[in-house]
Amino acid sequence: MKEYQTITEISGPLVFAEVDEPVGYDEIVEIETQEGETLRGQVLESSEGIVSIQVFEGTGGIDRNASVRFLGETMKMPVTEDLLGRVLDGSGNPIDGGPEIVPDERRDIVGAAINPYSREYPEEFIQTGVSAIDGMNTLVRGQKLPIFSGSGLPHNDLSLQIARQATVPEEEGEGEEGSEFAVIFGAMGITQEEANEFMADFERTGALERSVVFMNLADDPAVERTVTPRLALTTAEYLAFEKGYHVLVILTDITNYCEALREIGAAREEVPGRRGYPGYMYTDLAQLYERAGRIKGREGSVTQIPILTMPGDDDTHPIPDLTGYITEGQIVMDRDLNSQGIEPPINVLPSLSRLMDDGIGEGLTRADHADVSDQMYAAYAEGEDLRDLVNIVGREALSERDNKYLDFADRFEEEFVQQGYETNRSIDETLELGWDLLSMLPKEELNRVDEDLIAEHYREDEGEQVEATAD
């Protein structure tokens, strides 16, 4: 390991140093300031004679006399099962005052791509206990399903609810549920207050002992944020594919991560892409999100729920846009529903789970699941359309059929989506509730449901009751 005192330029998070021997791309660097502080960084570009280094903790305190050490290896995460129950900072150092971590293995944090041939297609239903997700946008093991939210919306409550309630129904019967379920929480640039909220909930519910928490707070260096999710995912992969855990990874907030990418890109004077974000942001995000999945012949799985706040609630902004193209759907939080007091304020119309179709149905959830969900989507969309019309012409001007759809849309929000953050609904309860609502509509309108299923589940009297109250 060679030490240099050859720093030529310091700019934003970047340090340039002259070297007289080759240094590998992506290698880890330690910089010792004259005050004796040690900062860590990573080689961003390596040329003959000069390297550019991105410093995780920020370049404050570095001067041209600081010494630079190249460790000759790329960034590694020490992994072990003992990490469960621990709280680490954004660079992977314990901050909970617990004992030193003795690693089983040190793993490259960049992580190799899973060979698509070796993947196993995800089709195991995860019950989150949230009707708007289970019923309409089902989550399955090995999926990456982000929450698209906005500033001031309760995405943290929802993600905690999911972390708390997520189970796979069959396992409950076998009585071994819980033992092999783990949560990895990667926080990037969240406030201390939010962090406290998460920690309090983890401690209250006892979830901490099956969790690993990585905390990069809002006042921690931005560049560190580009490492935090990789540490979290490396730990997740280890627990899932070596130790057989079913790991749920919650990453919040991806928007802060992307801001950090942009900051580094700008410091490097790269040609910017849309809205100043680097042109390789798609590839970069894919390298995080694609680390979810299942592998043939391995017990565990990595399921990801990244949370991102859409700047200006705009889902065409590059961050949600690129995310949506990589992830397998999205859960969208809605400001209007939130102000109506709906908990969780999930707008099911723009939400989607791409892996839903293979994770539901007979033997997985229930035979009527797909049809019920489809029909409710169509009916709710129709009700939503009619609301615009009502504003213009009033309810009286609409036909009886239209009025039923309007009632449906109202009850759908107030009874199906609305459930509170403490209620845990089984998939049966969710689907029965769905039938309660669908039975408000005449049978003939249920054109997406199989006739046999209508005969089995349709509540004959319900329809009339509602009709009576509507008159």
Next chain:
Amino acid sequence: MSQAEETETVREDGVIESVSGPVVTATDLDARMNDVVYVGDEGLMGEVIEIEGNLTTIQVYEETSGVGPGEPVENTGEPLSVDLGPGMLDSIYDGVQRPLDVLESKMGTAFLDRGVDAPGIDMEKTWEFTPTVSEGDDVEPGDIIGEVPETESITHKVMVPPDYEGGEVTSIEAGNFTVEETVATLDSGEEITMHQEWPVRQARPAAEKETPTVPLQSGQRVQDGLFPIAKGGTAAIPGPFGSGKTVTQHQLAKWSDADIVVYVGCGERGNEMTEVIEDFPELEDPMTGKPLMSRTCLIANTSNMPVAARESCIYTGITIAEYFRDMGYDVALMADSTSRWAEAMREISSRLEEMPGEEGYPAYLAAALSEFYERAGLFQNINGTQGSVSVIGAVSPPGGDFSEPVTQNTLRIVKTFWALDADLAERRHFPSINWNESYSLYRQQLDPWFRENVAEDFPEVRQWGIDVLDEEDELQEIVQLVGKDALPEDQQLTLEVARYIREAWLQQNAFHDVDTYCEPKKTYRMLKAIKTFNDEAFEALDAGVPVDEIVDVDAVPRLNRMGTAEEWNEFIDELEDDLKEQIRELY
């Protein structure tokens, strides 16, 4: 170059000068543009993309972490090529044609390691070769000299490589050979094996490009019925995320009546490719009844795999497609998604610090796109057979905005446009192809085929359907203002009819065993049945029957069940009779 053989023409090697992500520069490397090189101590595969004085720029197809200056660069002296020969079908490759199953066993892990090579086709396996020419026959470049049963449904034709001279066959015999063993020799001294190589960035030669007149049947009503694509045609499927691009592409890969399907997953999701790998072997080709996989070649370069290989995977795919075209097959190539390919070009270009064009894309984006789509077409091959390559490219416009450069440059070239609509997708109208925005410029040249093979009045019935949908579009604007009940009765009825066209005909459930595939005759009959309802209903209306009563007739909602009916001919016969009878009873 291909991994198949050690090359003899090793040129002078160089030394790495700098590394920045997938872009590496080397000094003292004696190389031509587009030569394949092995980079660093681990021998990572790369391609020369720029030469400036003594400095050569290389894009590397593998992760470059830990690679540093001073490491060697070895030149192979050959351009990026694919291995062509029996064994490509039923395979799954990465972007530079390394078989992923072989990589898995060679690397011994489920994760993709670096510096491992594997030939695109199995060099050890023997194939049963049957000659179709005899000794003494004259053969020219491209000519078919024999056959190999490659999979259950496809016979592989062994051809004289197009870059050979040709001549008189001096020896040829039947038997079992590996792809590297000589199966025939020519008097020119050339030896023919079942294995060819072809540089991916160069189109394989053909005699002539012709105007396509036969549709590529997709088994999807909205496509066959309203916006058909020809065999040898080009189509684009742009749509925002969640609008169903990938399902649409999968449906085409499953049910279209091409002989061979090349499916390129370019920068998309790993789980989606896994779905294809798991589903296709179990599905039957509706034409032949054989497993779909036996006519399919998959190329999977998922979004987290190296970006340079994403740039090349499109070319790998089209070269394989052209090779099968040369055998006289109709090939369909699905590229999902061409936007990821364009972004890979952008990423490499920005690392090269090239002057950016629109939205940071390189200035040669339009040229690269049109060059790619121009490799599609119905061709008279140099061996006299006729084959086609149809290209269907998905486009993922940022924010669903069709005015962005990739969509716009694609639309200037392709002749079929299937516009996916987030609004339709949100209300679960699938396939969410917007009927007002989409178009097909092939309709006219395909109409004679439809008249002859489906129904004499197919174009007229289709036009009727389009007219009703157009009228609905106009009426909806009024309904938005005054409500449906304020419309006159005949317009209310038109809205009802249009609703059935949308819900019973345009919508198709890809996950329903029967509905997932709809042959053109069924497509026609379903629309015709709705027209029967329309005609009967309007007659009843003229006779003074109120709309409410007409649409309340028992048989009418059964229109919604046509798609899922197994015995559809009988079902529609009966339904049409009932419609007529029950509506006529009203007056």
